[in-house]
Amino acid sequence: MNPAARIGGLALIAMLGAFAARAQIADADRKSGAAFMSAQTQEMQRDDGANPGMLAALDGESLWNARTGGAGKSCADCHGEAQTGMKGVAARYPAFNEASAAPIDLQGRINLCRQDQQKATPLAPESRDLLALSAFIGLQSRGMPTAPPDDPRLTPFRERGRALWSQRMGQLNFSCAQCHDDNWGKHLGSAPIPQAHANAYPIYRLEWQGMGLLQRRLRNCMSGVRAQAFPYGAQEFVELELFLAERARGMPVETPGVRP
Amino acid sequence: MARALVNVPAKVKRGDVVEIKVLISHPMETGFRPDPNGKFYPRDILKSFACTYDGEHVFSAELFPAVSANPFFSFTVVATQTGVLTFSWTDDKDQTQVQTAKIEVE
Amino acid sequence: MQQDHPSEGASRRAVLTGAASAALIAVSPAARATMSEMDEAIRAFTKGAPIKQGGVKVDIPILLESGNSVPAVVSVESPMTPADHVVKVALFNEKNPLPQIAIFTFGPKSGRAWVSTRIRLSDSQKVVAVAQMSDGGFRMGMIEVIVTLPACAEER
Numbered sequence: 001m002n003p004a005a006r007i008g009g010l011a012l013i014a015m016l017g018a019f020a021a022r023a024q025i026a027d028a029d030r031k032s033g034a035a036f037m038s039a040q041t042q043e044m045q046r047d048d049g050a051n052p053g054m055l056a057a058l059d060g061e062s063l064w065n066a067r068t069g070g071a072g073k074s075c076a077d078c079h080g081e082a083q084t085g086m087k088g089v090a091a092r093y094p095a096f097n098e099a100s101a102a103p104i105d106l107q108g109r110i111n112l113c114r115q116d117q118q119k120a121t122p123l124a125p126e127s128r129d130l131l132a133l134s135a136f137i138g139l140q141s142r143g144m145p146t147a148p149p150d151d152p153r154l155t156p157f158r159e160r161g162r163a164l165w166s167q168r169m170g171q172l173n174f175s176c177a178q179c180h181d182d183n184w185g186k187h188l189g190s191a192p193i194p195q196a197h198a199n200a201y202p203i204y205r206l207e208w209q210g211m212g213l214l215q216r217r218l219r220n221c222m223s224g225v226r227a228q229a230f231p232y233g234a235q236e237f238v239e240l241e242l243f244l245a246e247r248a249r250g251m252p253v254e255t256p257g258v259r260p
Numbered sequence: 261m262a263r264a265l266v267n268v269p270a271k272v273k274r275g276d277v278v279e280i281k282v283l284i285s286h287p288m289e290t291g292f293r294p295d296p297n298g299k300f301y302p303r304d305i306l307k308s309f310a311c312t313y314d315g316e317h318v319f320s321a322e323l324f325p326a327v328s329a330n331p332f333f334s335f336t337v338v339a340t341q342t343g344v345l346t347f348s349w350t351d352d353k354d355q356t357q358v359q360t361a362k363i364e365v366e
Numbered sequence: 367m368q369q370d371h372p373s374e375g376a377s378r379r380a381v382l383t384g385a386a387s388a389a390l391i392a393v394s395p396a397a398r399a400t401m402s403e404m405d406e407a408i409r410a411f412t413k414g415a416p417i418k419q420g421g422v423k424v425d426i427p428i429l430l431e432s433g434n435s436v437p438a439v440v441s442v443e444s445p446m447t448p449a450d451h452v453v454k455v456a457l458f459n460e461k462n463p464l465p466q467i468a469i470f471t472f473g474p475k476s477g478r479a480w481v482s483t484r485i486r487l488s489d490s491q492k493v494v495a496v497a498q499m500s501d502g503g504f505r506m507g508m509i510e511v512i513v514t515l516p517a518c519a520e521e522r
Contacts, residue, residue: 040427040437049267049281052330058263059285190514191431206432209287209329260431277477290486292463318475326459326467328435328484335470338477 024181025195030251033194036185037260041206045258053135053204053256056211060136063129069120075133078117082140090134091141091253094242096153103157103238106134107213125232131211134202138255145252146199148245161243164236170227176240179221191260196221198244200257207260214241217259266347268361272339278363280311280319281334282347290325306331308350313363314343339365404458407465408496411456412504417496422455422507424495433487433513442479442497442505446472452479454498460491467493487513 034042048054064082067074079085093106104112110133111122123130148154165176179188180196187193201214208216215237222229230236267281284306291303303325310320319335337345342365350356408417425439442452451474457467472479479497487493494508 038427038429038431041431044435044437047281049265050283050332050334052283052285052332054265055263055283055285055330058265206435209434290463313475316475317471317473319473319481320471321481322469322471324464324466324468326462326464326486328486332482332484334482336477336480338475340475 025184025247027250030197030248031184031195032197032199032251032254033259034200034254034257036192036194037258041258041260045200045254045256051204051256051258053202053211053258056132056135056202056204057139057256058136059128059132060134060139063133064136069114069118071117071119073118075113075118078113082136086137086140088141088144088147090138090255091144092147092149094154094238094245095149096151101153102235103154103242105214105238105241106137108233108238110134110137126213126216131202131213134213135211135256138202138253141253142255143252145250146245146248148242148249154242157239158242158246160236161239161241164240165243170222170225172225174225176221196244197248197251198241199248199251200254200259202255203257203259205259211256214244264347264349264357264359266345266359266361268345268363271364271366274339274341274365276339277336278339279334279336280345282309282311282332284309284331284349286329286331286349286351288323288325288327288329288331292325304352306349306351309333310348311335311337312346313337314341315346318345337363339363341365402460402465404460404465404492404494407458408456408494411458411469411496412498415502415504417504417506419506421505422495422497424457424493424507424509426493426509426511428509428511430487430511430513432515433489435484436487436511436513437482438485438493439482440470440480440495440507442495444479444499446474446477446479448474449500451476451500452497453500455479455481456496456498457485458494458496459485459487460493461489462486462491463488487511489513 034045044050064075067077076082090106093109094103095109097104097108107125107130110130114120114122168175176196179193184193184195198214201217202211203217204211215232218237218240219229263285265283269278272278286306287304288306289301289304291300293301295301305325306323308320308322309331311318318337321333323331343363345361345363346358347360348356348358421443423441426436430436438457440455440457442455444450444452446452452472454469454471456469458465459467467485468483470481490512492508492510494506496504496506498504
């Protein structure tokens with residue numbers, strides 16, 4: 001069912017019309033998306049034996065150790081134990097990639113190694129294997145602070161992401177900031193609006209009945225305001241991801257998160 | 261097919277009622293979900309799950325499409341002896357997977 | 367259906383849908399056709415035996431943020447001895463495409479007649495648990511839940 005059918009475009013406009021403008025969230029007021037969930041969903045995320053995202057991480061561990069591609073090498077052959085080799089890595093992505101002179105997110109980085117190092121085909125966006133490797137690598141940063149690199153080369157890209165965040169879009173003509181900076185904590189239909197911190201990705205979303213990466217989540221928000229979502233892998237998404245990482249700087253990584 | 265996360269407390273006392281958790285990776289495709297072509301994704305579910313303790317029945321379940329994707333079960337067992345818990349689940353095509361876990365009783 | 371329904375020893379039908387529909391059954395020969403699918407499924411499970419109210423608890427958060435993965439805990443009061451234990455607990459719902467959710471089998475080795483699982487509920491509705499005891503008797507409990515929907519779902 002499309003979201004418009006669920007809450008109705010007009011109802012959405014009416015609800016948001018009554019919203020106040022609050023502007024940027026102070027550091028002390030920042031809250032993970034988990035804080036807006038029911039106690040049961042929080043518990044599902046917290047308990048490794050009950051968090052379905054851990055199944056993806058387990059799959060990721062097998063892939064980490066599997067030799068593949070023309071080079072016949074596994075990730076582990078070059079990087080060793082992920083527990084040490086990948087510790088803190090996910091917390092500082094997206095990062096600047098020299099070769100393309102542009103930022104890449106963790107999925108882009110994984111696929112570079114797939115192509116250049118393993119001589120294998122890149123993994124498709126949101127594919128099971130990409131989700132699994134992302135969850136497994138993300139898990140190695142769990143509990144560590146989100147730490148985007150202080151790389152001046154990233155600045156223009158991040159600023160484009162910031163501009164996108166404040167830009168009104170879609171038939172409903174809303175910006176990300178209007179919902180997530182100005183009106184977090186209020187409800188859209190029955191769903192609370194979180195602050196949109198990207199510190200738990202990939203997540204297991206109950207609505208999806210499966211795992212998804214940040215870009216999938218962002219596409220859901222874009223279609224929520226009936227905007228044409230960017231395609232997977234679009235530069236705009238990576239720029240938004242850069243901005244979101246800066247906005248969540250210092251917040252602990254929760255990967256794999258669970259969301260309603 | 262699927263893989264699973266099985267959670268059994270490492271060391272328990274004789275006579276304790278112990279909580280077991282099992283999370284199985286499976287889409288539990290209901291057969292009622294429309295696909296983009298106006299048809300339905302074909303049903304593909306786990307239809308049963310069972311746990312035995314050194315061969316003796318502890319807990320089992322017959323499952324229908326209303327069980328969530330990635331089925332989760334938590335149930336209890338009386339720890340009577342050091343032994344092996346065997347978990348098995350069977351899908352619509354009658355394929356069965358088995359996983360075991362040791363339980364150490366003091 | 368209220369928890370204080372005077373259902374001890376009442377017929378399964380009365381237990382399930384209250385006095386009004388029980389009266390309907392009495393007057394209308396076609397009443398069986400109006401039985402809900404859930405009632406039919408429960409009848410198939412008990413083979414028509416009477417069901418006592420109480421002793422069975424279905425625990426589901428009253429307000430749910432997604433119907434796709436609803437935490438449900440079912441417990442039945444029982445000493446769980448070889449002589450007196452719960453054999454099966456079946457979970458039913460009113461509005462999903464199928465009335466059955468799962469049928470759990472216990473034994474004396476279980477220690478407790480308790481299970482925690484996750485289920486799908488297509489809408490706000492009643493969830494009923496029926497327990498079959500080792501003496502052949504049946505007991506039941508139920509809960510009414512409200513399912514809400516996420517704001518920004520996937521375009522399909």
